[in-house]
Amino acid sequence: MNCRIVTIPGDGIGPEIVREACKVLDRVSQIYGHSFHYKEVLMGGCSIDACGVPLTDEALETARQSDAVLLGAVGGAVGNSRWYDVAPNLRPEAGLLAIRKGLNLFANIRPAYLYKELSEACPLKKEIIGDGFDMVIMRELTGGLYFGERHTREIDGVLQATDTLTYNENEIRRIAIKAFNIAMKRRKHVISVDKANVLDSSRLWRKVVDEVAKDYPEIKLEHMLVDNCAMQLVMNPGQFDVILTENMFGDILSDEASMITGSIGMLSSASLNESKFGMYEPSHGSAPDIAGKDLANPIATILSAAMMLRYSFDLDKEADAIERAVGQVLTEGYRTVDIMSEGCIQAGTSRMGDLIAERIV
Numbered sequence: 207m208n209c210r211i212v213t214i215p216g217d218g219i220g221p222e223i224v225r226e227a228c229k230v231l232d233r234v235s236q237i238y239g240h241s242f243h244y245k246e247v248l249m250g251g252c253s254i255d256a257c258g259v260p261l262t263d264e265a266l267e268t269a270r271q272s273d274a275v276l277l278g279a280v281g282g283a284v285g286n287s288r289w290y291d292v293a294p295n296l297r298p299e300a301g302l303l304a305i306r307k308g309l310n311l312f313a314n315i316r317p318a319y320l321y322k323e324l325s326e327a328c329p330l331k332k333e334i335i336g337d338g339f340d341m342v343i344m345r346e347l348t349g350g351l352y353f354g355e356r357h358t359r360e361i362d363g364v365l366q367a368t369d370t371l372t373y374n375e376n377e378i379r380r381i382a383i384k385a386f387n388i389a390m391k392r393r394k395h396v397i398s399v400d401k402a403n404v405l406d407s408s409r410l411w412r413k414v415v416d417e418v419a420k421d422y423p424e425i426k427l428e429h430m431l432v433d434n435c436a437m438q439l440v441m442n443p444g445q446f447d448v449i450l451t452e453n454m455f456g457d458i459l460s461d462e463a464s465m466i467t468g469s470i471g472m473l474s475s476a477s478l479n480e481s482k483f484g485m486y487e488p489s490h491g492s493a494p495d496i497a498g499k500d501l502a503n504p505i506a507t508i509l510s511a512a513m514m515l516r517y518s519f520d521l522d523k524e525a526d527a528i529e530r531a532v533g534q535v536l537t538e539g540y541r542t543v544d545i546m547s548e549g550c551i552q553a554g555t556s557r558m559g560d561l562i563a564e565r566i567v
């Protein structure tokens with residue numbers, strides 16, 4: 207298979223983790239006889255430095271013309287960088303939001319799975335972990351607070367900031383359908399998370415999700431308030447199969463879910479549009495404090511590359527091979543520093559990439 211992949215290394219640890227993911231993809235292409243053609247584009251702080259904006263029209267267009275996008279991370283330390291002394295729409299993260307919106311990537315899939323080998327790194331007590339957990343967070347990615355109208359004004363000498371949370375029923379329906387379809391291939395259980403005891407947008411969310419559920423009689427649907435969900439994730443994570451939620455709640459809950467897998471360095475993600483096109487990125491940020499030190503965990507990015515093979519290219523066998531190789535390296539005891547525990551062997555970013563690539567068969 208011939209695939210055109212746009213890579214966006216971005217800022218901070220982005221370049222090193224994308225490099226490792228490409229190493230693993232190259233190994234896959236060798237063994238399984240595919241051709242992956244890469245084209246690199248700038249986004250985030252590096253694009254601000256080179257072009258004055260976090261995402262150029264050309265970069266967006268190049269991404270649009272590709273079969274899939276592999277992204278590292280964007281952004282620097284807030285308050286500690288020239289990238290943040292400008293208007294919000296010119297900061298690194300604005301590039302990320304613009305590419306999500308520009309490519310209509312409304313469905314963000316974030317799987318959170320506890321590898322048995324990492325139960326030592328999981329901050330929860332053994333009796334809470336039980337048999338582990340395996341959930342998928344379906345986060346709406348192009349609506350809600352992230353894209354509503356916002357402004358800061360001075361009214362009678364007092365500064366006032368406004369952000370608006372808007373969803374229409376079509377935006378809710380399309381992400382709900384994606385979530386139910388994914389649940390059909392899993393344990394057929396959807397928990398839709400909202401704040402329907404307060405927010406109108408959540409009440410509409412609930413109504414539309416209930417309507418969609420009628421087309422999926424085999425699926426068990428529950429509604430859960432977001433504050434309760436935050437608590438349930440650390441009290442009984444095993445109860446979750448598919449969590450369906452809006453943009454902001456999904457941002458927060460996916461960080462929480464990633465932490466209980468042992469490290470945010472383990473959580474992959476896929477952002478999809480209506481077709482097979484997608485952007486694949488780790489759920490974590492650019493970690494500027496450890497950038498360039500060979501300390502970053504490349505596993506979330508490598509697992510994101512596996513999702514790319516699965517969702518955009520229908521290469522399930524190859525995706526399985528990557529996931530198996532990650533499992534094997536962990537079973538053999540190799541750990542990056544974020545998931546290190548006693549008796550294990552510490553590996554840097556590049557060595558971890560080598561180890562995983564070597565185990566692809």
Ligand code: IPM
Nearest residue numbers: 280281299302303457489491
């Ligand atoms: C994420 C990140 C982004 C988000 C930031 C960098 C804008 O936290 O992908 O979860 O909030 O969506």
Ligand code: MG
Nearest residue numbers: 457458461489
């Ligand atoms: Mg986030």
